[in-house]
Amino acid sequence: MKHQEAAENLREYLKNGNHRVTPERFIVLDAALDFKEHFSADELYASMKSSKLKVSRATVYNTLDLLADCSLLTVRNFGDKMKRYESSFSKQSHDHLICINCGKIVEFTSEQVGEIYKNVCSKLGFEPVNYSFNIFAKCKNKEKCPHLNEK
Amino acid sequence: MKHQEAAENLREYLKNGNHRVTPERFIVLDAALDFKEHFSADELYASMKSSKLKVSRATVYNTLDLLADCSLLTVRNFGDKMKRYESSFSKQSHDHLICINCGKIVEFTSEQVGEIYKNVCSKLGFEPVNYSFNIFAKCKNKEKCPHLNEK
DNA sequence: ATTGCTGCAAAACGTTTGCACCTAT
DNA sequence: ATAGGTGCAAACGTTTTGCAGCAAT
Numbered sequence: 001m002k003h004q005e006a007a008e009n010l011r012e013y014l015k016n017g018n019h020r021v022t023p024e025r026f027i028v029l030d031a032a033l034d035f036k037e038h039f040s041a042d043e044l045y046a047s048m049k050s051s052k053l054k055v056s057r058a059t060v061y062n063t064l065d066l067l068a069d070c071s072l073l074t075v076r077n078f079g080d081k082m083k084r085y086e087s088s089f090s091k092q093s094h095d096h097l098i099c100i101n102c103g104k105i106v107e108f109t110s111e112q113v114g115e116i117y118k119n120v121c122s123k124l125g126f127e128p129v130n131y132s133f134n135i136f137a138k139c140k141n142k143e144k145c146p147h148l149n150e151k
Numbered sequence: 152m153k154h155q156e157a158a159e160n161l162r163e164y165l166k167n168g169n170h171r172v173t174p175e176r177f178i179v180l181d182a183a184l185d186f187k188e189h190f191s192a193d194e195l196y197a198s199m200k201s202s203k204l205k206v207s208r209a210t211v212y213n214t215l216d217l218l219a220d221c222s223l224l225t226v227r228n229f230g231d232k233m234k235r236y237e238s239s240f241s242k243q244s245h246d247h248l249i250c251i252n253c254g255k256i257v258e259f260t261s262e263q264v265g266e267i268y269k270n271v272c273s274k275l276g277f278e279p280v281n282y283s284f285n286i287f288a289k290c291k292n293k294e295k296c297p298h299l300n301e302k
Numbered sequence: 303a304t305t306g307c308t309g310c311a312a313a314a315c316g317t318t319t320g321c322a323c324c325t326a327t
Numbered sequence: 328a329t330a331g332g333t334g335c336a337a338a339c340g341t342t343t344t345g346c347a348g349c350a351a352t
Contacts, residue, residue: 020326020331042316056334061317079228079283081316081341097271100280108271112263117286120248120259126288129251132230133284135268137277171306171351193341207309212342232316232341 001026003033006072006089013070024055028063029072038076038084038105077132078105097135152177154184157223157240164221175206179214180223189227189235189256228283229256248286 001007007026014021031048032039039047045060055063064085067073076084078098095113097106113133121128152158161180165172182199183190190198196211206214215236218224227235229249246264248257264284272279 022332059333077228077230081232097275097277099277106275108275110267110271112267116261116263120261120286121288124248124257124259125291126248126250127291128286128288130287131285134282135271136281137272137279140276140278173307210308
């Protein structure tokens with residue numbers, strides 16, 4: 001258990017929610033928090049598989065939902081068909097710019113967006129839950145795009 | 152051909168891009184622009200089918216991509232697995248708030264978001280292409296959510 | 303005549319589900 | 328003892344693809 005604090009949070013959440021405290025859930029948590037950057041459920045599953053961590057695909061998917069529910073992971077949607085997850089720890093809140101040449105994801109922060117988010121909710125009479133702000137853009141010199149030839 | 156101006160744009164785009172000017176493409180265009188609000192590819196296909204418009208599913212999917220490429224349609228992604236499209240005409244640019252109780256989509260406008268979008272791109276050295284700003288929220292009184300029992 | 307487009311069905315893809323077994327409570 | 332979770336494979340829903348025939352150029 002590399003991520004003690006997160007594990008404590010998870011344990012708490014499980015107990016309060018009539019969920020069982022199973023070893024698989026902590027294995028997935030550890031693997032997810034180890035994953036640098038954003039990952040999809042299947043990427044995590046594949047990575048765990050190759051690390052000989054024996055948790056089924058269904059459990060990985062289920063557990064990721066759970067970890068998102070208890071805010072240990074944040075869900076991201078970059079316009080393709082896969083959900084992405086990222087650790088909620090160790091990083092201030094941020095948004096994403098996706099390069100449409102190469103798929104590279106650049107993170108940026110803007111406090112203003114968070115304010116707009118709250119203002120819109122209060123103006124429309126909704127309780128804020130979450131928001132997603134993604135920018136799609138391309139390098140100004142297409143040829144220079146550092147990742148253009150990666151995929 | 153109900154949407155003359157759009158059809159002209161499409162014809163232009165097709166000719167410039169080594170695409171053929173086929174009747175199917177204009178049928179899909181018309182149906183798409185007739186569709187109020189946001190729609191998925193399959194919703195449009197189903198609706199066209201029940202209107203006896205005989206265009207295959209593959210052609211609907213291909214044509215929607217094409218129409219998005221030439222900016223007659225705008226692509227939206229609301230965090231579920233389906234892409235949504237909407238007419239780029241007749242509406243000022245806007246963003247979306249999605250009710251997580253009922254799925255209802257509320258549109259709002261904020262000029263500030265557009266500015267942030269451009270600023271971030273120029274600061275990071277990217278050419279702006281597009282952005283998506285989605286707010287996920289819920290009605291303050293869950294019981295009152297007008298669409299809660301719809302699905 | 304060429305080559306891109308269409309329609310159809312089949313495949314692909316990420317994700318969810320059904321079910322029998324297991325295990326935390 | 329009993330929900331709830333797990334693993335596996337099969338199903339799912341959306342989208343893409345392969346291919347033979349067709350039609351715009």
